[in-house]
Amino acid sequence: MKISLALTTALTFMTMNNTFAQDNSDRIxxxxxxxxxxxxxxxxxxxxxxxxxxxxxxxxxxxxxxxxxxxxxxxxxxxxxxxxxxxxxxxxxxxxxxxxxxxxxxxxxxxxxxxxxxxxxxxxxxxxxxxxxxxxxxxxxxxxxxxxxxxxxxxxxxxxxxxxxxxxxxxxxxxxxxxxxxxxxxAGITSYSPIMQAGVKQGDKVGIAGFGGLGHMGVQYAVSLRAEVTVFDITEDKREDAIRLGAARYVNVNNSDELKELDRHFDFILSTIPARYIPVMYLKMLKLDGQLGIVGLPAFHNMPSLSVSDLVLPGARRKVFGSQIxxxxxxxxxxxxxxxxxxxxxxxxxxxxxxxxxxxxxxxxxxxxxxxxxxxxxxxx
Incomplete structure (x- = not known):
């Protein structure tokens, strides 16, 4: 028995509609x-x-x-x-x-x-x-x-x-x-992962740049590994919280006196900063073969940068890496x-x-x- 093209099309359309309706009915x-x-x-x-x-x-x-x-x-x-x-x-x-x-x-x-x-x-x-x-x-x-x-x-x-x-x-x-x-x-995994990638261990000098949602988790993980932790931020109202969570030191980067004698000091620094900043400042704070891990990603219009000269001159024998969750x-x-x-x-x-x-x-x-x-x-x- 022959079926007309119109009937075949209609049957196909009905089948598709029924299938679509069934799929929709299964949606949550x-x-x-x-x-x-x-x-x-x-x-x-x-x-x-x-x-x-x-x-x-x-x-x-x-x-x-x-x-x-x-x-x-x-x-x-x-x-x-x-x-x-x-x-x-x-x-x-x-x-x-x-x-x-x-x-x-x-x-x-x-x-x-x-x-x-x-x-x-x-x-x-x-x-x-x-x-x-x-x-x-x-x-x-x-x-x-x-x-x-x-x-x-x-x-x-x-x-x-x-x-x-x-x-x-x-x-x-x-x-x-x-x-x-x-x-x-x-926030937990984003700060935990680079700390583990860097091999942070007891006695290491660790900096956490930015003390917000990510940074306050990074402090806790580094402290739990018995590292000596320094927190960097731009305000005074977080100082007590940083010390309470186990940081050995809090540095207000807007106070130049607090930045003295920190070059070549750290084994690892984790940057969680979500705004424009100067990464080379932290690069200079690393020991030879120290590591800078970056997880903070500001808005494109507010993005910080590192130049090749930063890596070859003040950043020589320092490692910079990014990490995603x-x-x-x-x-x-x-x-x-x-x-x-x-x-x-x-x-x-x-x-x-x-x-x-x-x-x-x-x-x-x-x-x-x-x-x-x-x-x-x-x-x-």
């Missing part, structure tokens, strides 16, 4: 807070996440940290952005659904998500547990394209739920302080280490509403937070 509703334009204000936003696949888990988000890089994305400091945008890559919560192949998590487990939710898994970087440097490109928790799920745009943790492959979720120890876990998944294996290692040694960010918990998030952003810009805001997503309405 989500609600959160988004900005709808550059420098916009946060507003309630409803959207959906892809269905829980065989290797996925669904997390009920309990807490979401506010990272300075969230501000850079919201304000398009690093280039063009797409809106609406739900930021947030510091996520802690509970597992409420698991795919049939999942073995790492069970219902009710505590789990976290950091800056990335996927990678190709097959390139050289991925095979060496450095998924953040994936040759195809790591899939970011927000402001990303999920090429495993229809190239959908990822939305972040300022929301009530997230679906993620179990291999990219972090197991949170049950004895962890869940209110403080979320910032560890960015850490792979999943190292992030799990960091979290376990942090909980074991009681290393947490100092946080201020705020309610989940647009006005509160806007206010937090203003305070971060003005340097009025010590040291991390965390949104209680359980208060979302």
């Amino acid at each position: 509703p989500a609600k959160g807070f988004a900005v709808f334009e550059e420098k916009g204000h946060f507003q309630p936003y409803t959207f959906s996440r892809h269905a829980v696949g065989d290797n996925d888990i669904q997390i009920k988000i309990l807490y979401a940290g506010i990272c300075h890089s969230d501000l850079h994305h919201v304000f398009a400091d690093w280039g063009a952005e797409e809106y609406p945008m739900v930021p947030g890559h510091e996520i802690a919560g509970r597992v409420i659904a698991v795919g049939k192949n999942v073995t790492k998590f069970k219902l009710g487990d505590s789990a976290g998500i950091g800056c990335m939710i996927g990678s190709c898994r097959h390139c050289d970087a991925c095979e060496h547990d450095l998924e953040q440097y994936c040759e195809k490109g790591a899939i970011m928790t927000y402001h990303g394209i999920d090429y495993f799920n229809g190239n959908e745009h990822t939305q972040g943790g300022y929301s009530d739920t997230y679906v993620v492959a179990e291999d990219f979720a972090i197991k949170v120890p049950e004895n962890a302080d869940i209110t403080k876990v979320a910032p560890l998944l960015c 850490g792979g999943i294996k190292e992030t799990q290692e960091m979290l376990d280490y942090s909980v074991k040694h009681n290393i947490y960010p100092e946080v201020e918990v705020i309610k989940a509403n647009g006005e509160e998030i806007d206010k937090a952003y203003r305070n971060v810009l003005d340097g009025k937070v010590k040291f991390r805001y965390v949104i209680d997503m359980g208060t979302i309405k």
Whole structure:
């Protein structure tokens, strides 16, 4: 029996529509807070996440940290952005659904998500547990394209739920302080990883440049390794906090007297500074074969620089390296280490509403937070 072209087309269209409807029905509703334009204000936003696949888990988000890089994305400091945008890559919560192949998590487990939710898994970087440097490109928790799920745009943790492959979720120890876990998944690993790369050990002289969300974590990790830590910042109001967290010295770089006799002093300096500064100043403070690790990434219009002459002349026999977060294996290692040694960010918990998030952003810009805001997503309405 012959079927007309028109009927065949109609049947195909109906099949496609039914499949699309079924796929849509499997999607998971989500609600959160988004900005709808550059420098916009946060507003309630409803959207959906892809269905829980065989290797996925669904997390009920309990807490979401506010990272300075969230501000850079919201304000398009690093280039063009797409809106609406739900930021947030510091996520802690509970597992409420698991795919049939999942073995790492069970219902009710505590789990976290950091800056990335996927990678190709097959390139050289991925095979060496450095998924953040994936040759195809790591899939970011927000402001990303999920090429495993229809190239959908990822939305972040300022929301009530997230679906993620179990291999990219972090197991949170049950004895962890869940209110403080979320910032560890960015601020924690971003400072922990370069300290480990540099091989910091007992007795080393370590500088932490910038004493904000990243810097106050770097201080705690270096102190836990029994290094002698010096903190550099531009204000006086952080001096007592630095000493309280274990720093041996605090240097206000706007006071030239405090900078005297520091050349060739340090084994390692970690720069977390999110604004324009003079990197060669810190390069000169390194011993021969000392290392300068850079994790702070200011807005493009405010970017510091190092010249070749800086590296060859005052910087000779010093090493400079950049570092981006850490792979999943190292992030799990960091979290376990942090909980074991009681290393947490100092946080201020705020309610989940647009006005509160806007206010937090203003305070971060003005340097009025010590040291991390965390949104209680359980208060979302």
